[in-house]
Amino acid sequence: MRIMTAIACSALALVSISTATPMQDVKAQASSSFESYLQQVREKSLQEGVRAQTLDRVLPGLTYNPRVIELDQSQPGGGPDSAIPPFAPYQRRHITPERIENGKAAYRRLIAKLIDVERETGVPGPIIMAIYGKETNYGSYTGNFDIPRSLATLAYEGRRRALFEPELLAVLKLLDQGVPQSALKGSWAGAMGKPQFLPSVYLRLAKDGSGDGYADIWNSEYDAVASIANYFVHSGWRRGEPWGIAVNVPSALDRSAIESRIVPTRCPRVFGRHSQWKTMAEWRALGVVPATGKSLDENVMATLLEPDGTGNTAYLLTGNYRVILDYNCSNFYGLAVGLLADEIRS
Numbered sequence: 309m310r311i312m313t314a315i316a317c318s319a320l321a322l323v324s325i326s327t328a329t330p331m332q333d334v335k336a337q338a339s340s341s342f343e344s345y346l347q348q349v350r351e352k353s354l355q356e357g358v359r360a361q362t363l364d365r366v367l368p369g370l371t372y373n374p375r376v377i378e379l380d381q382s383q384p385g386g387g388p389d390s391a392i393p394p395f396a397p398y399q400r401r402h403i404t405p406e407r408i409e410n411g412k413a414a415y416r417r418l419i420a421k422l423i424d425v426e427r428e429t430g431v432p433g434p435i436i437m438a439i440y441g442k443e444t445n446y447g448s449y450t451g452n453f454d455i456p457r458s459l460a461t462l463a464y465e466g467r468r469r470a471l472f473e474p475e476l477l478a479v480l481k482l483l484d485q486g487v488p489q490s491a492l493k494g495s496w497a498g499a500m501g502k503p504q505f506l507p508s509v510y511l512r513l514a515k516d517g518s519g520d521g522y523a524d525i526w527n528s529e530y531d532a533v534a535s536i537a538n539y540f541v542h543s544g545w546r547r548g549e550p551w552g553i554a555v556n557v558p559s560a561l562d563r564s565a566i567e568s569r570i571v572p573t574r575c576p577r578v579f580g581r582h583s584q585w586k587t588m589a590e591w592r593a594l595g596v597v598p599a600t601g602k603s604l605d606e607n608v609m610a611t612l613l614e615p616d617g618t619g620n621t622a623y624l625l626t627g628n629y630r631v632i633l634d635y636n637c638s639n640f641y642g643l644a645v646g647l648l649a650d651e652i653r654s
Contacts, residue, residue: 342372345464349473353480362484366456373461376453376496380462392577395615395640402442402644403651411437411652414446421517421530430547431537438649439536439635443504447529450501451494455479459498459507472498478507491526501525502532503539513539543634544627551632551646552610552625553602558595559618566594566612575637582625583612591624602650615639 346367353363415422415437422433437446444450456479462472475498483489494500498507502525505514514523517534524531566586572579586594589606596612599621604610610624623643632642 408651429537434649434653455492554599
């Protein structure tokens with residue numbers, strides 16, 4: 309009887325195997341491979357001091373999310389030979405009357421805290437608000453992707469593991485430090501909270517601005533404001549220096565004579581569009597003059613950017629503009645933050 313039962317069970321197993329679809333087999337293999345990768349992550353995390361009980365609580369619940377891979381692979385390539393679009397349409401889309409008015413309202417709401425932060429760090433409130441507005445529309449949308457799951461998926465997929473695996477290890481450290489897993493929601497690429505910090509950035513630079521001992525960038529605007537300012541301080545923000553100004557450039561200016569001879573090692577398409585550094589006095593001597601009443605001190609060093617080519621509005625950009633680029637290395641992003649800050653301040 310036992311033999312017959314065993315044979316019957318074996319037959320059922322064979323039927324089950326034979327009726328499995330290729331897609332089910334692929335999914336099973338992918339799941340096994342993903343779990344195997346998480347075991348490697350567990351070992352690396354233990355070596356970096358994350359407690360075993362934290363890893364045993366978090367890692368078994370993580371599953372592969374194909375949606376984040378779709379989003380990652382759909383990002384524009386921006387190759388060295390691809391054309392750079394004009395800035396003006398981007399400016400119209402991203403510096404809208406609504407975003408300006410919402411920024412002014414947020415600035416008024418947080419003015420007391422912003423004054424304290426600027427006094428302490430030198431980072432102006434309007435710049436902080438412009439970052440806040442660009443990143444999450446003043447906190448109205450911070451993303452709803454599960455951060456540990458997204459980072460585990462992106463790191464496992466491997467195309468950009470060098471970027472995403474350290475962030476996965478960082479988010480496991482956050483959990484080990486007591487940050488609730490329910491709070492870890494954000495963008496598909498792992499950016500979190502009101503200032504959209506990556507986990508590694510949170511570990512280094514998130515700051516408690518409310519005095520309760522916890523840098524809650526997900527729920528506290530005070531903490532978000534203090535954290536953005538702290539990020540800028542650590543990126544080299546210079547107290548009292550504007551980010552830049554709009555200028556008019558004479559058509560006869562010899563662009564080849566001011567072309568930068570420095571070969572950028574970081575963000576070459578961004579920094580490669582900037583001219584040599586000159587003082588404001590030197591730019592004036594070349595006929596480059598402010599387009600509005602706003603100017604720079606004569607000894608301030610600045611570089612010229614003509615985002616829409618000759619004959620259109622250009623910008624002289626200071627070292628503080630480079631700090632904005634440290635948040636997001638894109639000339640369009642940096643210009644939008646600076647111009648939005650100017651509108652919020654006005």
